[in-house]
Amino acid sequence: MEIFTSDKPSRLASSDWFTGRVWQDPIIEAPAPARVRALRVTFEPGARTAWHTHPLGQTLHVLSGVGLVGLRGAAPRVIRAGDTVWIAPGEEHWHGATADRMMCHLAIQEALDGSVAEWLEHVSDADYGRTPD
Known part of the structure; x- marks a missing residue:
């Protein structure tokens, strides 16, 4: 057994992969042969990820606030505290806060x-600004 203490500082996410201010708090990067990785991610209003995929999929669990999750070619969907989203392997998507609310979620994925x-x-601002379904 190993206990990972919570004394790591929050870090501002890279503008290479995020628009706006996004804070990341690492939860776990399990040693091999385990593959699980998890982060708590807090998006300030208007902040979002870039388009991306995950080789083994991703689970998002919204802890607080109101956010958006979008798939390529579709209007974004609203997600709220308590919602859980499964994103299939290879699915092009993005997620973030709404324009006027913060959103915090757990992001859980496995490494390949x-x-x-x-x-x-x-x-793009056009994709982010589409009316949600």
């Missing part, structure tokens, strides 16, 4: 050959 995500281009 050391990689948990493939990052693509930033989400």
Whole structure:
């Protein structure tokens, strides 16, 4: 057994993969042969990820606030505290806060050959601003 203490500082996410201010708090990066990785991610209003995929899929569990999750070619969907989202392997998607509310979620994914995500281009303001379904 190993206990990972919660004394790690929050870090501001890279603008290479995020638009706006996004804070990340690592939860677990399990040692091999386990593959699980988890982060608590807090998006300030208007902040969002870039388009990306996960080789083994991703689970998002919304802890607080109101957010959006979008799939390529579709209007975004609203997600709220208590909601859980499963994103299938290879599915191009993005997620973040709404324009006027913060959102915090757990992001849980598994690594394949050391990689948990493939990052693509930033989400355009037009895609972010589409009326949610």
